[in-house]
Amino acid sequence: MTVKVNGCVIVDILPCDRLATCPGHPLPSSISGRDSPDSPVTPKGKNGAVCIPIFLPLTVLFLIGLSRSPEASVLQWPPSLPSYNQLLDPLAPVLLLGWIALHILLYHLPLGKVSEGLVLRDGTRLKYPINGFHGLCVSAALLILLMWLGAPLGYLFELLLPLAACAIAVSFLLSIYLYIRSFWAPSHALALGGNTGNPLYDFFIGRELNPRIGNFDLKYFCELRPGLIGWVVINFGMLMKEVELRGSPSLAMILVNSFQLLYVADALWNEEAVLTTMDIVHDGFGFMLVFGDLAWVPFTYGLQAAFLVVHPQTVTWLKAVFILLLNGMGYYIFRKSNSQKNQFRRDPTHPSVAGLETIATATGKRLLVSGWWGFVRHPNYLGDLLMALAWSLPCGFSHLLPFFYVIYFTVLLVHREARDERQCKAKYGLAWDAYCHRVPYRIFPYIY
Ligand code: NDP
Numbered sequence: 249m250t251v252k253v254n255g256c257v258i259v260d261i262l263p264c265d266r267l268a269t270c271p272g273h274p275l276p277s278s279i280s281g282r283d284s285p286d287s288p289v290t291p292k293g294k295n296g297a298v299c300i301p302i303f304l305p306l307t308v309l310f311l312i313g314l315s316r317s318p319e320a321s322v323l324q325w326p327p328s329l330p331s332y333n334q335l336l337d338p339l340a341p342v343l344l345l346g347w348i349a350l351h352i353l354l355y356h357l358p359l360g361k362v363s364e365g366l367v368l369r370d371g372t373r374l375k376y377p378i379n380g381f382h383g384l385c386v387s388a389a390l391l392i393l394l395m396w397l398g399a400p401l402g403y404l405f406e407l408l409l410p411l412a413a414c415a416i417a418v419s420f421l422l423s424i425y426l427y428i429r430s431f432w433a434p435s436h437a438l439a440l441g442g443n444t445g446n447p448l449y450d451f452f453i454g455r456e457l458n459p460r461i462g463n464f465d466l467k468y469f470c471e472l473r474p475g476l477i478g479w480v481v482i483n484f485g486m487l488m489k490e491v492e493l494r495g496s497p498s499l500a501m502i503l504v505n506s507f508q509l510l511y512v513a514d515a516l517w518n519e520e521a522v523l524t525t526m527d528i529v530h531d532g533f534g535f536m537l538v539f540g541d542l543a544w545v546p547f548t549y550g551l552q553a554a555f556l557v558v559h560p561q562t563v564t565w566l567k568a569v570f571i572l573l574l575n576g577m578g579y580y581i582f583r584k585s586n587s588q589k590n591q592f593r594r595d596p597t598h599p600s601v602a603g604l605e606t607i608a609t610a611t612g613k614r615l616l617v618s619g620w621w622g623f624v625r626h627p628n629y630l631g632d633l634l635m636a637l638a639w640s641l642p643c644g645f646s647h648l649l650p651f652f653y654v655i656y657f658t659v660l661l662v663h664r665e666a667r668d669e670r671q672c673k674a675k676y677g678l679a680w681d682a683y684c685h686r687v688p689y690r691i692f693p694y695i696y
Contacts, residue, residue, distance in 0.1 A: 297452035305416040315554040340410035354383040370436045380516040402492040404485025415543040423535035430455035439532030454534025467533040470541040479546040486553035500642035561644045578634025585620035585627035609679035
């Protein structure tokens with residue numbers, strides 16, 4: 249899930265060039281070493297495009313398998329993968345396809361407003377329904393109804409591996425469909441960067457920019473809905489499994505569920521922000537994005553809840569208060585800094601940002617040097633990382649696995665920050681140097 253620029257969640261699976269989805273995702277350039285659209289694919293990029301579609305799905309299955317093993321040791325070698333039988337359950341494809349169908353239906357309901365995306369190369373603008381938050385609310389209502397009817401929601405725990413296997417299969421099938429249909433798309437509808445002529449690379453990165461079936465935008469749909477909402481539904485299933493096993497949910501499980509629900513709800517509440525992200529504006533829709541949205545985010549971002557089912561943890565009230573404060577602080581920094589920059593970029597004369605100190609750049613755009621963006625150069629990353637840490641702490645320190653997300657995310661954001669710095673330096677030149685001089689720390693004040 250990497251959307252962004254504004255406050256949504258992003259799905260960067262790998263530190264890449266662009267994955268900024270406001271909600272988020274995996275990008276190719278870093279894999280490819282490609283610097284400009286449609287430049288020849290380097291051997292590094294070719295290898296990445298071949299290996300990653302194999303390596304990342306195996307990683308998802310490996311991590312889920314680990315989270316439910318008693319040892320949960322990421323250091324075990326050779327790493328064990330689930331057996332074929334563990335991946336099969338006829339209910340899984342029914343549930344997964346039903347879930348996707350439900351959200352396709354909700355996408356089409358006339359709820360919420362309709363917004364226009366940025367201007368495309370042919371001068372037109374696409375329309376997008378802003379109703380992802382409604383989709384979350386309807387999903388929550390359905391879950392409550394199912395609970396009331398006595399549905400065994402805890403069975404999601406047993407279904408986790410089969411569901412992940414189905415999500416991976418759907419990612420491959422959808423990516424193949426996207427690749428094939430892209431050959432019928434007009435040239436202005438293709439993504440700059442996904443048309444190198446190397447089939448594996450283009451399949452991986454995505455050829456078509458905004459593939460649509462009628463008004464149904466496949467990329468926009470996948471960015472924030474089935475995977476992101478699916479993530480919190482899976483979390484809730486883990487909570488219900490705990491209730492089945494132990495009679496009530498643990499404080500640790502409640503904290504993890506609440507924090508991640510807040511993150512997802514925030515992304516959907518700010519769904520419109522995804523329309524200006526690299527994912528939507530720049531990246532083709534290929535395997536990397538499809539897999540990130542449908543398999544990586546729902547099945548790896550929620551590992552803590554799956555871990556807690558098998559490895560119950562005691563969280564004292566004092567520790568819970570500390571973790572709550574940490575998550576609250578992270579969320580506050582994340583939301584305030586993203587909103588401040590978005591507001592400034594949309595309307596620098598708005599009263600909430602008009603008083604902030606800025607420096608001029610040769611492009612005509614100004615850079616904030618006070619407020620959140622005068623604190624560190626990426627305050628939004630700082631907030632995001634504080635939250636990521638708060639999601640792991642309820643799982644205790646006995647295992648490394650629950651810290652997978654915060655470790656992976658730190659690497660991703662440090663890499664992403666360096667990439668953004670390079671781009672800003674190229675864009676703003678001396679003005680960027682002045683900003684760096686004025687605000688010396690990148691993400692962590694006095695550390696980095
Ligand atoms: P940012 O929101 O950090 O945007 C970076 C851009 O902001 C720069 O390229 C520049 O663009 C502008 N900018 C930088 N400094 C200033 C300044 N001082 N004043 C004004 N504008 C400035 O981009 P991201 O997409 O990386 O992050 C958005 C959010 O998404 C973050 O909160 C991040 O944590 C989150 N995220 C989440 C992921 C996940 O998987 N959960 C993955 C990746 C990101 P310009 O000047 O052209 O406007």
